[in-house]
Amino acid sequence: MSRIAIVGPGAVGGVVAAWLEKTGRHEIILCARRPIGELHVDTPHGSWTARPAVLTAPEQATPVDWVLVTTKAYDSAGAATWLKGLAANGAPVAILQNGVEHRERFAAFLPAAQLVPVMVDCPAERIAPTSFRQRGTAKMVVQDDARGREFVGLFAGTPIEASVTADLKSAVWRKLCTNAAGVISGLVLQPTAVMQDEHIGELSRQLVRECIAVGRAEGAVLDDSLAETVLQAYRSAPPDSINSLHADRLAGRTTEIDARNGVIVRLGRKHGISTPCNQMAVALIETMTRGAGSAELSRR
Ligand SMILES: NC(=O)c1ccc[n+]([C@@H]2O[C@H](COP(=O)([O-])OP(=O)(O)OC[C@H]3O[C@@H](n4cnc5c(N)ncnc54)[C@H](OP(=O)(O)O)[C@@H]3O)[C@@H](O)[C@H]2O)c1
Structure with missing residues (x-):
């Protein structure tokens, strides 16, 4: 079982946390700025309640196998405060954000080899603090390398279309x-x-x-x-x-x-x-x- 921390329980983070938990293969830890309870998700493939563990302060973070950052791009420095604890053992950190500067946003906080930029296309919204709606198919694309292929493997068994590309x-x-x-x-x-x-x-x-x-x-x-x-x-x-x-x-x-x-x-x-x-x-x-x-x- 992999321990996966998700930093930023918004639209993308909530939906991704729910799908990863549903595989039964991962322990999910949500890193949030405020206390949140169980997550209610409504997706094109069904609705259910997810119950990940929740941390509300970076000091509570301990090493995990993977970190997924799902904050907005402008909150990257805040998201990075979680990485000292979560990625202390060298865990890969996937950046699920828009734009083209995934690496640049986190370069000051982690070695480049730990960063996994992700092209994320996940039509979703947070309709209440703990209610999430996924409106269509979620797609993610990562570079075709060892870490990229491992990232894709996290989503096996879910309808999230994660894939690798050479470019x-x-x-x-x-x-x-x-x-x-x-x-x-x-x-x-x-x-x-x-x-x-x-x-x-x-x-x-x-x-x-x-x-x-x-x-x-x-x-x-x-x-x-x-x-x-x-x-x-x-x-x-x-x-x-x-x-x-x-x-x-x-x-x-x-x-x-x-x-x-x-x-x-x-x-x-x-x-x-x-x-x-x-x-x-x-x-x-x-x-x-x-x-x-x-x-x-x-x-x-
Ligand atoms: N939503 C979409 O349909 C979609 C589609 C494709 C790509 N994207 C991209 O995906 C990224 C995430 O978007 P989103 O729509 O999921 O954003 P969002 O709904 O605004 O969620 C961002 C979350 O990050 C949390 N956050 C901010 N700083 C934090 C910190 N220091 N520690 C912990 N949590 C923190 C926010 O907390 P609070 O709840 O406290 O504000 C919020 O829950 C963006 O780059 C966006 O452009 C989104």
Whole structure:
């Protein structure tokens, strides 16, 4: 039986904890900022109650076999406070977050060899502090190496589609292309239906084209057709879908704007690539979320 600690009992963490516990092969330890009870999960494959162990302070953490970090990108430093105890014996630490800078966010806290970046596509939301809804198939992709294959094995027997790729860099940049265009909903506070508009569609293409250019400069293999593929995926999604940046803005929370669009601007600058649409989106979101988003402003 593997001991798996999950740091961040939010939408992704709650769903992943419930599925891993359901295998009966793992002991699950949830690392939370506040006390939580049993988890009620509703998934396309059934609803049930999970009862993982819960820790509420990093000092309580003892070594485990695997750590899965499922906080938002902007909470990475806080998540890292758990690693001293949890990963003391060299346990691999999987980073289940959006963006392309999984390693960079944790480089100051752990040796690179312990980090396992994960491209996570898990449509889920936390509808109450201990109630979670998974809306569709969850997919995870990791680099094809020994640790990556071990990570995939954790999910054996669950409907979570975990797989390896020889080119994780391209996989995370492809996901970033989708996230980059999602800023439109976060700006206008309108669900995915807004993408049907002709002018909004062109803006989506531009945001993604900038992401493609910067991603290629970083070494990702990205096809020009992605700009259209991303737009068509938004246009065929349920019109009332709300992405997490939009949800965070509605809730007055900090957003992941730096991990989703700010990174395109920063890395574009490094390569001499102009990213005016993403730059404007970042400036507007930061201005509108000043206060909630002060952490992002101070990082620029
Ligand atoms: N949800 C999705 O559909 C989805 C899909 C694909 C990718 N992602 C990505 O997956 C990552 C996680 O997203 P999410 O939607 O699961 O976020 P979320 O629902 O906001 O959950 C994050 C959790 O982390 C907890 N947390 C923050 N700092 C902590 C700390 N120091 N110690 C322990 N727990 C801490 C938060 O605690 P509190 O409860 O105290 O706030 C919250 O429960 C993000 O990068 C997101 O972009 C999400």
